[in-house]
Amino acid sequence: MNLQPDDPGYEASAVEAISEGEARFERWRKRSGVIVAPLGFLTTWLLTAGRLPPQGRSLAAILAAVAVLWITELIPLPVTALAGAVLCIVLGVADAKTVLAPFADPIVFLFIGSFILARAMMLHGLNRRIALAILSLRWVGGRPARVLAAMGLVTALVSMWVSNTATTAMMLPIGLGILQTLHQVHGGHGDLQARNWPFATCMMLMIAYAASIGGLGTPVGSPPNLIAVGFIRSLAGVEISFFRWMSLAVPTVLVMGVVLFVLLYLLHPSRPIAPERARDLQVYLQSQREALGGWDAGQINTLAAFTLALVLWVTPGFLSLLLAKGHPLAQFLESRVPEAVAAMAAAILLFFLPTNLRKGRFTITWEEAAKIDWGTILLFGGGLSLGTLMFKTGVAEAMGRGVTGLAGGGSVWVLTSVAIGMGIVVSEATSNTAAASMVLPVVIALAQAAQVNPVPPALGTCFGASYGFMLPVSTPPNAIVYSSGLVPITKMMRAGILFDILGFFIIFASLRVLCPLLGLGP
Numbered sequence: 001m002n003l004q005p006d007d008p009g010y011e012a013s014a015v016e017a018i019s020e021g022e023a024r025f026e027r028w029r030k031r032s033g034v035i036v037a038p039l040g041f042l043t044t045w046l047l048t049a050g051r052l053p054p055q056g057r058s059l060a061a062i063l064a065a066v067a068v069l070w071i072t073e074l075i076p077l078p079v080t081a082l083a084g085a086v087l088c089i090v091l092g093v094a095d096a097k098t099v100l101a102p103f104a105d106p107i108v109f110l111f112i113g114s115f116i117l118a119r120a121m122m123l124h125g126l127n128r129r130i131a132l133a134i135l136s137l138r139w140v141g142g143r144p145a146r147v148l149a150a151m152g153l154v155t156a157l158v159s160m161w162v163s164n165t166a167t168t169a170m171m172l173p174i175g176l177g178i179l180q181t182l183h184q185v186h187g188g189h190g191d192l193q194a195r196n197w198p199f200a201t202c203m204m205l206m207i208a209y210a211a212s213i214g215g216l217g218t219p220v221g222s223p224p225n226l227i228a229v230g231f232i233r234s235l236a237g238v239e240i241s242f243f244r245w246m247s248l249a250v251p252t253v254l255v256m257g258v259v260l261f262v263l264l265y266l267l268h269p270s271r272p273i274a275p276e277r278a279r280d281l282q283v284y285l286q287s288q289r290e291a292l293g294g295w296d297a298g299q300i301n302t303l304a305a306f307t308l309a310l311v312l313w314v315t316p317g318f319l320s321l322l323l324a325k326g327h328p329l330a331q332f333l334e335s336r337v338p339e340a341v342a343a344m345a346a347a348i349l350l351f352f353l354p355t356n357l358r359k360g361r362f363t364i365t366w367e368e369a370a371k372i373d374w375g376t377i378l379l380f381g382g383g384l385s386l387g388t389l390m391f392k393t394g395v396a397e398a399m400g401r402g403v404t405g406l407a408g409g410g411s412v413w414v415l416t417s418v419a420i421g422m423g424i425v426v427s428e429a430t431s432n433t434a435a436a437s438m439v440l441p442v443v444i445a446l447a448q449a450a451q452v453n454p455v456p457p458a459l460g461t462c463f464g465a466s467y468g469f470m471l472p473v474s475t476p477p478n479a480i481v482y483s484s485g486l487v488p489i490t491k492m493m494r495a496g497i498l499f500d501i502l503g504f505f506i507i508f509a510s511l512r513v514l515c516p517l518l519g520l521g522p
Contacts, residue, residue, distance in 0.1 A: 033074030040064035056393035058091040063386060063395070070434040077434050078375035081382020093389055102388055103381035106340040107230040111380060113343025114220035115372035117306055118162045120350050120364045124298035126306075127158050127170055132292065135174065136285040144199060147178060149261055152206045156214030156257055160221045161306070163373070164211040168477040171207045174288070176484065179203055181284040200486040202268030205495055206260070208477035212432075212466055213256045219245045219339070223376050224436035228462035230384050231440045235391055236447075236454045242313035242339050244518055252463070252510040259502055267495055301353035301363040305346045312342035376433060383437030387444075396445035412452040412522055413512060419443045419457040420507050423464025424500055428474050435465040456511050456521040463507045469496030 044064040048057045066084040070077060088099045121127045131154045140150045151171070159167040179200050215222030219229050219242055229245070232238050312333070319330040337345075350363040390396040422443070426435040443461045447454035468474035470493050472482035478496075481487055515521030 029072050030074050031072075033069055033072030036072065037065045037068040037074065040068045052398060053394060055093045056395045056398070059088065059093045059386075059389055059393050060395050062087045062091070062093070063390070066386065067438055070438060076375065078378040078382070081379045081386075081437075085382050085385050088385070088389060093393060098392075099385055099389070102234075102384040103378070105230060105234070105381070105384055106338065107226050107233075107384075108340075108377055108381055110220065110340040110343045111223075111226055111377050112372070113309070113340065113345075113347040114161075115377075116347035116350065116364065116369045117302075117309060117343070118166070119369060119372050120298075120302045121162060121306065122166055122170070123364065123368055124296065124302050125292065126299045126302050127162055127167070128174075129289075129292055129295075129299060130154075131158060131171065131174060132285065132289040135178075136282070136289045140282070140285070144182065145265060147182075148199075148203060148206055148265065151175060151178070151203065152210040152257055152261055155207050155210035156217070156253060159211045159214030160217035164215050164222065165476040165480070167211045167214070168207055168480045171211070172204075172480060172484065175203050175207050177284060177288065179486075197486070198268035201488065201491050202264045204481040204484055204487045205268075205492065206264055208475070208481040209260055209264075209469055209495075209499060210257065211477045212468070212475055213253055213260065216249050216256075216463060216466055217246065217253045218242070218249070220343070222466055223380060223433040224462050224465045225249075227380055227383060227433065227436045228440060228458055230380070231387055231444060232455055232458050234384065234388060235396075235441065235444045236458065238455050238520070240455075240520070241316060241334075243316065243318065244520070246314070248459070248510070248514050248518055248520070249463075251514065252506065255506055255510065256503065259506060260499060263498060263502065264495060267498075268491075297355040298363055301350065301355065305349045305353065305363070308349065309342050309346035312337055312345070313339055379433055379437065383440075387437075387441035390441050390445065396441060397449060399442055399445050399449075412447070412456055413508075415443070415447055415450060415452060416456045416460045416511060417504075417508055420460040420464040420504055423461040424467045424504060427465045427468040428470055428500075432465045432468060432475065435468075436462055439465065453521055456515045459515070459520070460507060460511055463511075464504070467500055467503045467507075469499050471496070 041061045041064055045057065045061040048060050051057075052060060062084055065087075066080055069075060069080040069083075075083075085099050085103075088094060089096050093099070134154045134157075135147070135150050137150070140146045151174075155167055155171050158170070162170075179197075182199070212222075216225065219225045219240075225245070229240050232240060316330055316333045319333070347369075350369075351366075353363045355361045355363055390399075419439070422439050423435060426439055439461045440458055443457045444454045447457050469478065472479045472489070472492065474496070478492065482489075482492065511521070
């Protein structure tokens with residue numbers, strides 16, 4: 001493997017590493033959008049005649065075309081979201097102010113602030129320092145099983161705050177270094193890729209899968225989380241605080257992590273090594289940590305800003321537990337320093353904290369901050385706009401009546417199970433962000449049509465959308481580890497299918513137990 005994760009074009013090389021058959025499927029998938037998107041628009045327009053008002057009919061046709069473009073990815077996902085918004089204005093679904101207002105939703109600014117914090121962490125290597133600090137702990141001790149568990153734990157922890165793609169790109173070289181050292185401990189020589197080594201496959205899959213499930217732990221860990229928070233607030237009228245989200249998601253992620261470790265270790269067992277040989281691996285990890293040197297000003301400043309954001313995010317939740325309901329301090333923080341403002345304040349602080357005052361250098365520059373994923377921000381704004389319009393034009397109500405009529409209604413937990421399954425299946429065909437943007441408004445509409453609490457089904461959709469483990473093209477983390485040459489496609493499919501099935505039951509059980517306890521469900 002020539003490119004390293006920090007090199008330009010690394011992710012492109014990861015995608016190029018897929019097989020010729022998969023490449024042909026990807027080309028077919030993209031090109032099909034040229035025909036299917038206009039066909040979906042026209043078909044929906046004709047079928048909804050007399051069943052929806054003019055604005056609803058136009059929106060339904062736009063939604064059909066947008067859904068096809070999101071699945072086929074004929075054009076970039078953010079461009080599709082913008083095109084959907086433009087068509088809504090041009091075709092008279094709503095005026096420009098109404099259609100474009102969701103692009104300035106407070107959740108959008110939470111996206112921006114958290115993305116800038118994550119950018120600073122990667123820029124100054126704070127995430128790598130934290131990862132190596134945990135991996136070099138004495139408890140790990142060079143034992144393969146413990147190294148695998150520690151690798152999964154570190155990857156998930158970092159992914160709670162940094163995108164799963166960036167986390168995987170950071171953890172991959174560390175994982176390859178560990179594998180090379182283990183290879184030498186076992187007396188191996190030559191290239192790792194030339195050896196059929198189950199534990200190498202296990203390590204690579206652990207990095208990819210842990211990065212995806214770790215992102216569920218916080219609202220800012222993965223775009224679908226913030227999309228779900230925004231839709232639940234705007235369409236269902238329920239506010240989910242940072243603290244309450246973590247109270248639900250962190251236990252779920254812990255269970256997922258344990259199940260993932262057991263599954264991967266059973267599928268790809270490692271050979272035991274003598275304690276004295278395990279020291280070589282421990283020495284390698286320690287040397288990598290020492291090579292980082294001492295803490296620099298950029299890392300200290302980034303940690304300070306991140307800590308400020310974290311304190312402001314979780315303090316209102318803690319205060320609501322410790323103090324009486326409606327306490328002035330808790331109300332002040334919730335009203336004056338909501339999560340979006342906390343994220344923006346911490347991000348702004350990075351521009352004031354100097355790294356070299358004499359030379360006028362600060363923790364982050366606008367040139368670096370501007371490199372955040374603006375596409376995801378636009379995609380979220382477009383998805384939220386279309387979702388809001390679905391309710392205003394009656395499209396959501398019509399969809400809800402139609403589906404509940406076919407399904408014969410059902411309880412909140414029946415609908416939640418359906419929502420989880422939809423999230424998992426759709427995320428295998430398209431990105432988790434697009435899957436959440438497409439499915440969430442429909443699920444909330446179904447819940448409201450069935451007159452059940454929409455929060456558990458919406459959360460089930462969100463969690464399910466982060467499950468895309470079968471193929472290299474399902475998620476960027478899968479593609480990145482597949483490019484290492486250590487993950488046969490059959491092994492990824494076997495582990496991915498099993499973890500998808502197990503994930504369905506984990507998500508359902510978690511929501512069934514924790515939602516009532518946290519006041520998010522019946």
